[in-house]
Amino acid sequence: MIVLLSIMVMFLCIILFLQYRAKQEKDQHLRYMAEKLEGIMMDSTREQIQIVTDDKQVVHLMMQINQLLDRSREHERNFIHTEASMKRMLANISHDLKTPLTVIVGYLEMLENQSNLPASEQAQLLRKVRRKANELIHLMNTFFDLAKLESGDQVIELERVNLTEIAKQNLLAFYELIETKGFEVDIQLPDRPIWMRGNEEALNRIFNNLISNALKYGADGNWFGLHLCEDKQFITIQIIDRGKGLDEIQQERVFERMYTLEESRNKAFQGSGLGLTITKRLVEAMDGVIQVASKPYKETNFTIQWKR
Numbered sequence: 001m002i003v004l005l006s007i008m009v010m011f012l013c014i015i016l017f018l019q020y021r022a023k024q025e026k027d028q029h030l031r032y033m034a035e036k037l038e039g040i041m042m043d044s045t046r047e048q049i050q051i052v053t054d055d056k057q058v059v060h061l062m063m064q065i066n067q068l069l070d071r072s073r074e075h076e077r078n079f080i081h082t083e084a085s086m087k088r089m090l091a092n093i094s095h096d097l098k099t100p101l102t103v104i105v106g107y108l109e110m111l112e113n114q115s116n117l118p119a120s121e122q123a124q125l126l127r128k129v130r131r132k133a134n135e136l137i138h139l140m141n142t143f144f145d146l147a148k149l150e151s152g153d154q155v156i157e158l159e160r161v162n163l164t165e166i167a168k169q170n171l172l173a174f175y176e177l178i179e180t181k182g183f184e185v186d187i188q189l190p191d192r193p194i195w196m197r198g199n200e201e202a203l204n205r206i207f208n209n210l211i212s213n214a215l216k217y218g219a220d221g222n223w224f225g226l227h228l229c230e231d232k233q234f235i236t237i238q239i240i241d242r243g244k245g246l247d248e249i250q251q252e253r254v255f256e257r258m259y260t261l262e263e264s265r266n267k268a269f270q271g272s273g274l275g276l277t278i279t280k281r282l283v284e285a286m287d288g289v290i291q292v293a294s295k296p297y298k299e300t301n302f303t304i305q306w307k308r
Helices: 002-043 056-113 119-151 163-173 175-181 200-217 248-253 266-270 275-285
Strands: 159-162 184-188 195-198 223-230 234-241 288-295 299-307
Touching: 056 119, 119 275, 159 163, 159 200, 163 175, 163 195, 163 200, 163 223, 163 234, 175 200, 195 200, 200 223, 200 234, 200 275, 200 299, 248 288, 275 288
Parallel strands: 184 223
Antiparallel strands: 159 195, 223 234, 234 299, 288 299
16 A cells, blocks of 8 residues: 555656646746747847747747737838838829929919910910920829729729720720831720629729830731630620830739839829829729730730639
8 A cells, every 4th residue: 555655646746747747848938939039029120029938829929929020020111112112102203293294384384484475476485385284184183093092992893894895995995106106006896795893994004005006016016806705704895006115024014103213104104103003903902803914016915804
């Protein structure tokens, strides 16, 4: 009996000792994680917490902390990117506002300082002032349109629309330009209506932006294509040209707000780097997806798809 009690006491002591050791090890791991985490946050390093242990609770905690670190770094990267984008946007907006304002002031000074100008020349200068003023209004409206789209203040009401007819009307708007420039064309529109839930005004703006863009930058290729089709899964629009196209970096960034590299197609729409961004927002507001694929002087293809 005494032997049995002695064994039980020894067994309990061993259990208590192992529990004590496990607690010490866990406390040590927790202290290490706390110190490591503090160091990572203070030094802004890209390290992760790594501990070799069989303790499932410690491993789970470590994994959760590492996930939080990854999210924090991602938010930091997004913040830096957004901050740089906003600075670039403000610089571009300032430039785009300053240019027509400078021209307007110059014309007005001419009218003020040269009061003996013939009436015909005065009228011509006033027409130029009006044109530049309209450019400013258009630029500001474009900027506010994007702001409303991104903030969700502009509601895009969806209804049943005939996409085939909208495509035809937008092509007709550019018919004279296409004929004058002598473009070879490849127009593939179905004979029957393609119906979808969309917004006619938004679709007109999308077509206008992409067609004018293709005609301007496809001028070297002297070729323009517009394809509209549907199947059981998708409604697809393709607007194609064979101009100078976009390199890989431009393809990745061309839909970014205020992306205005010298050769950027985004710059072509409004002179403000907002055109393709607005086009993308409008497509997404109608639950669609827009993508671009480009091989310079072979084919640049802007593709929009909606699920059936």
